Amino acid sequence: MRGLINYGTYCSINSVVQCLYETRELRDLIRRVDERDYQAPNHKNTVAPTLKSLIREMSTDGPSPCDPSCLVDSMSAYSGVRFDVQEDSELIFKCIVNALADGCGAAKEIGKLWDIEKEDSVRCLGCNAVRSIRTKSNTIPVSIEENLPDELQEYIKRHSDTTTTCDCHCANCHTRTRVEIASKVVSLPPVVCMRIARVKNIGRGAAHIVKTEKRFAFTETVDLKYLVKEPADTPTLYELYAVVAHRGTHYCGHYTAYVRAEDSWYIADDTYIRMCSWGDVKTTYEAGSNLYDGVAYMLMYRRRNSSR
Ligand SMILES: [Zn+2]
Numbered sequence: 188m189r190g191l192i193n194y195g196t197y198c199s200i201n202s203v204v205q206c207l208y209e210t211r212e213l214r215d216l217i218r219r220v221d222e223r224d225y226q227a228p229n230h231k232n233t234v235a236p237t238l239k240s241l242i243r244e245m246s247t248d249g250p251s252p253c254d255p256s257c258l259v260d261s262m263s264a265y266s267g268v269r270f271d272v273q274e275d276s277e278l279i280f281k282c283i284v285n286a287l288a289d290g291c292g293a294a295k296e297i298g299k300l301w302d303i304e305k306e307d308s309v310r311c312l313g314c315n316a317v318r319s320i321r322t323k324s325n326t327i328p329v330s331i332e333e334n335l336p337d338e339l340q341e342y343i344k345r346h347s348d349t350t351t352t353c354d355c356h357c358a359n360c361h362t363r364t365r366v367e368i369a370s371k372v373v374s375l376p377p378v379v380c381m382r383i384a385r386v387k388n389i390g391r392g393a394a395h396i397v398k399t400e401k402r403f404a405f406t407e408t409v410d411l412k413y414l415v416k417e418p419a420d421t422p423t424l425y426e427l428y429a430v431v432a433h434r435g436t437h438y439c440g441h442y443t444a445y446v447r448a449e450d451s452w453y454i455a456d457d458t459y460i461r462m463c464s465w466g467d468v469k470t471t472y473e474a475g476s477n478l479y480d481g482v483a484y485m486l487m488y489r490r491r492n493s494s495r
Contacts, residue, residue: 188448189245190252190458198457199276200255200262202444203283205455206429206487207238208245209446212300212377217242219293234286235294237261252458262286276431276442276485277326277382284325301325301380304373306416309355309366316359321373326485327381327414331403339381339405339486347371347413371416379411379425381486386437398437400482402473407465409488425488432471432481443481445471 188208191201207213222236237257244253259270265286268274288298308319329342336342350369357364383403389395405427412423430445444455445468454463471483 188446188453188455188460189247189249190455190460191245192252192254192256193457194256196271196273197255197259198442199274199279200259200270201457202431202442202455203276203279203485204238204241204245204255204258205444205446206280206431206485207283208242209429209448210300210378210487210489212489213297214242214246216293216297216300220290221292224291232265232286232289233261234258234265234283235290235297238283238287265289273440273442275386276433280380280485281325300376300378302376303327303379305370306373307368307370309368311357311359311364311366312352313357313362313364314360316357318358325380327379329381329383329403329486331383331385331399331401337402337404339403340409343409343411344413372411372414373416375411375415375421375423375490377490379488379490381488383484383486385433385482385484396437398433398440400474403483404469404472405483405486408491411488422490422492424491426491427486427488429485429487430468430471430483431485433484434474434481441481442484 191197191204193201217235217239220235220239225233225236241253241255241258262282263269266282268282284298284301287294290298302323302325305322305324306319307322308317310317329339331337336345350367352365352367354363355366357366386396386398389397407427409425410423411425415423428447432443432445433440435441445463446453446455452463452465452468454461454467471481474480474482
């Protein structure tokens with residue numbers, strides 16, 4: 188493993204890149220990205236070849252940390268975001284994955300690695316008519332409100348039964364009536380990114396964004412069968428391989444990544460890489476219990492039995 192240089196605001200990018208590097212499904216595919224597909228002078232999206240180049244450098248032995256600047260520049264050119272202030276790591280993840288999905292050839296396949304297809308159904312409680320729509324997303328939000336379980340597997344079990352109701356116009360019986368909304372996953376991807384919703388708006392405007400440090404526990408394996416609409420013929424047991432942790436406030440803080448490589452856990456803190464234990468990873472359940480004071484913010488799981 189190689190560290191990554193932080194030019195002041197890059198810790199969120201560095202943490203996400205370390206997680207992507209340990210996504211072997213991505214590493215297998217990115218070798219097939221062809222730089223020639225991106226050489227047109229007006230090609231705005233060069234995220235795939237710059238990520239390929241950075242990952243190639245990270246996979247070689249070297250005494251010095253790698254420089255992620257070219258990737259950051261290509262992300263800026265693609266998204267219009269300047270990355271001169273620390274950005275949320277989920278935004279970084281989505282920026283990279285969406286740029287890959289918007290790229291050419293193998294990059295498109297990488298962009299789909301995390302795709303979760305969901306079906307949202309709306310049932311009119313007046314006439315019982317059901318309408319369904321299918322949507323895609325590349326992260327699963329995990330809410331940590333007070334009334335919800337503070338452990339991932341329990342949360343997923345409970346979350347799968349959650350339906351909400353609201354008042355809405357029914358296109359079938361043409362009345363404003365109570366409707367029930369349920370959301371189920373149709374198909375699970377080989378890798379899953381969960382984002383623990385630690386940041387929330389408690390009022391209008393940027394000054395009202397707060398981060399909660401509430402305890403939230405997770406295990407090295409999790410069964411996602413509870414999320415799936417129909418019994419799946421693919422395995423639903425997933426293994427944790429990367430965690431992005433954050434310490435500090437929403438406005439001023441520091442990101443680190445915990446990644447599992449060859450069955451050992453490592454902490455990646457910009458240029459600094461150190462082997463650690465699963466016990467160290469578990470300290471990110473809550474603040475104040477580890478050296479970095481970081482709390483887990485994003486969790487990456489991969490399907491067990493997927494190709495090594
Ligand atoms: Zn109706």
